[in-house]
Amino acid sequence: MKILRSIEDTRATVQAWHKKGETVALVPTMGYLHQGHLSLVKIAKENADHVLVSVFVNPTQFGPNEDFDKYPRDFEHDESLCNQAGVDGIFYPTKELTYAEDHSTWVQEENLSKTLCGVTRPIHFRGVATVCLKLFNITQCQVAVFGRKDAQQALIIARMVRDLNVPIKIIKAPLIREEDGLARSSRNKYLSKSEHQQALALSRAVFKAKKLFDAGERSSSVLLDAAHSEIDPSGGIIDYVEIMSQRALRPIATITEPALLAVAVKYGKTRLIDNVFLEV
Ligand code: AMP
DSSP: OEEEOSHHHHHHHHHHHHHTTOOEEEEEEOSSOOHHHHHHHHHHHHHSSEEEEEEOOOGGGSOTTSSTTTSOOOHHHHHHHHHHTTOSEEEOOOHHHHSOTTOOOOOOOOSGGGSTHHHHOTTHHHHHHHHHHHHHHHHTOSEEEEEGGGHHHHHHHHHHHHHTTOOOEEEEEOOOBOTTSOBOOGGGGGOOHHHHHHHHHHHHHHHHHHHHHHTTOOBHHHHHHHHHHHHGGGOOEEEEEEEEETTTOOBOSBOOSOEEEEEEEEETTEEEEEEEEEOO
16 A cells, blocks of 8 residues: 655556556545545445545644644554555645645635535635545546535535536445444544433434434424434534535425435534435
């Protein structure tokens, strides 16, 4: 497995594969990898000849009072997991390599990024879209895999690729959970034992609503009440509990098109998200 620390090495590696007619799938991550990330690697392997994982805690997607400085990092662990998973290369750039000091060009998706996490994290998706386009340009990948854990992010990247005619196939991979139901996340490391127990309300909430949806319920308010009945007593501070159309990420009263039930709640200092796709 190659450790690629420069843009030149990454391009040269990929060009050698392309010369042989071989394809590349990219899995963009911020590292501190877990089974959720590895599930993306598995899907990437099934969809291309080679898999690159990028590990980069992207400063431009963190707001001033967010956790950029304390975001967990463990490159040795990431390297060993990628090795075991059969990854061909890790692209591991520095901030200086990724952003020129006078960087001034941004990718701003202007619709899907305005709701849900975009309300409390106003610069987040601009940072995500910009770094993803940079990573696509650096790695020259044909496929990129994103997790439905970050459903809004996956929808925004798919929209960017469509709108800007980026010649890459975006695959949305299922959300992977811990055995107790909590959505796997690098940020789960921040949770105390009791916060972890409280946070199980998130998965209970989305499962409860999904069960009602599967039984035929199509009223968003009924489904949201069901979700709230789990989250409200859990002690977390709710950022949002919403049902949105997948097409526009705007609230819908009755689910007559593919929708997304998404929640964001803070336990202690840790903001967690969870979701379920509501599709007939
Ligand atoms: P992150 O390192 O948190 O930025 O995530 C990198 C990629 O892994 C994103 O596409 C995430 O959606 C995906 N991912 C993170 N956690 C999970 C999970 N529990 N299930 C599926 N995908 C995930």
